[in-house]
Amino acid sequence: MGFEPMTPGFDEVHVLWTSEGMSCDGDTVSVTAASLPSLEDVLLGAIPGLPKVHLHNKVLAYETGDDFTAAFHRAARGELEPFILVVEGSIPNEKINGEGYWTSMGNDPDTGEPITLNTWLDRLAPRAWAVVAVGTCAAYGGIHAMAGNPTGCMGLVDYLGEDFRSAGGLPVVNVPGCPVQPDNFMETLLWVLHQAAGLAPVIPLDEQLRPTWLFGKTVHEGCDRAAYYEQGDFAKDYNSPKCQVKVGCWGPVVNCNVTKRGWMDGVGGCPNVGGICIGCTMPGFPDKFMPFMDEPPGGTVSTAAMAVYGPVIRTLRSITNVSANREPKWRHNQPALTSGYEPRWSGGH
Ligand code: SF4
Ligand code: SF4
Incomplete structure (x- = not known):
């Protein structure tokens, strides 16, 4: 991405973290x-060269109420x-909040x-x-911003605009994941x-404003089950150690590194431990990955004939990856709700 950074030399920095968007605090x-590192390492000054950090996060704070704000x-x-x-949670559209607020x-x-x-x-x-933006909701909208949502919520860039630059000259930095790794x-x-x-x-x-070293590879490229995939040996249920592409895994078109680094402290990592990848890090999540348990694109041609069809499949996957890296068009900051929401009670807007 092209942007003009500043080169300061701060020795003390505050981190203001709000999870008051559409968020579960996850x-x-x-x-x-x-x-x-751990939060404690950062806050206690254990990292050489790091500025002194003051964290303001309501879940981790000692202060409450007005003292916190x-x-x-x-x-x-x-x-x-x-x-x-630091923003956690998707941004509701207050232009369509009726008489209240979200x-x-x-x-x-x-x-x-x-x-x-x-x-x-x-x-x-x-x-x-x-x-x-921490987590997929703040980055791109996430679960709350799926089709039919009533709040018109969106990701931070949808709200601030693509041209937004911080005082330090940076665009929004997105670290997606539901929750973030x-x-x-x-x-x-x-x-x-x-x-x-x-x-x-x-x-x-990258183009979706994710750190390139964290999101440059697919789930599939780091998956423990990839050898089964290449042999065309697929799981038929969730009790199998084989590749899960035919029971719904989207790993081949999803940018995420948990198959390499685990969920926490090296442990877990969805397909490695039997969970299909549902694309939770992606701008198109959840809509472009639903219904989650269906066979994803490429699954039907993933057979022992893989070697012959490999180049064709790779092309199909890159098309699907491009699509999954785009947000649905109803996530915007315009004064209209276009998510397809239909009120089910009188008085709804
Ligand atoms: S389980 Fe998913 S990520 Fe792992 S090899 Fe199969 S398709 Fe790829
Ligand atoms: S569901 Fe997929 S994208 Fe989400 S953490 Fe698991 S492997 Fe990564």
């Missing part, structure tokens, strides 16, 4: 299991720079009215040295922090 919980108000007034804004964090001290997540983003994102997030944060300290080059991102 990414926060996931990151507590990180080990490369105080740092966000200070940042919005320009009194807490530099800071990295999500909020804290109240306005003057009016007592709830402050929506969208207002916080408008205030904080332009001031943030970097903006990181904890070390994927911590490695990304570490890179951004080292960049803020002037000790790392610009973080390399």
Whole structure:
């Protein structure tokens, strides 16, 4: 991606982390299991060269209520720079909220009215040295943004716009996953922090703004079962150690590294341990992967004749990979709901 980075040398950085989007807090919980590095290593200053980090995350904070939101108000007034804004959860469309609002964090001290997540983003994102979307919901919309959703929610880039650049000159940095693989997030944060300290080059991102070293390969390329696939030896149910492509695995067209690094601390990694890949890291998730248990494209031609059909299959897969790397068109920041939602009760909009 083309963008002009800044080369500062900060020795102290705040991390403002909001999970007030459409979120289950699963990414926060996931990151507590990180080990490369752990949150504790970063917060206690155990990483050489890293700026001192102050974390503001409601699940992990000691403060509550107004005491917790105080740092966000200070940042919005320009009194807490530099800071990295971490956003968890998809962004609802407040242009179609009727008489209410979809999500909020804290109240306005003057009016007592709830402050929506969208207002916080408008205030904080332009001031943030970097903006990181943690998890697929914040990155692309995720589960909440599937067809038929009533909130018109979207990913952070859908909301801020493709041209958005942070105060540090970076686009939104996406670390998808449902939930995020904890070390994927911590490695990304570490890179951004080292960049803020002037000790790392610009973080390399792909077209979907994911760190290239984490999302450059497919699930299939790291899968323990790939040899079965190449031999055309497929599982017929979930009790088999063989390739699961015929029972619904989308690994060949999905960019994700958990088959290499596991879910946490090297353990697990969906297809390695018997779970089909349902594409949870992808911009097209979940809609383009449903119904999850059907045979994915390429499954029907995955036979012992693989060697003959290999080039054709690879071409088909790259087409499917391109499609899965695109978000559905109803995820946008326009004043209209186009998800196909139909209210099932009177008074719904
Ligand atoms: S189980 Fe999935 S990821 Fe693993 S080899 Fe089969 S298709 Fe590829
Ligand atoms: S292997 Fe598939 S389902 Fe599992 S974490 Fe990666 S993208 Fe998600």
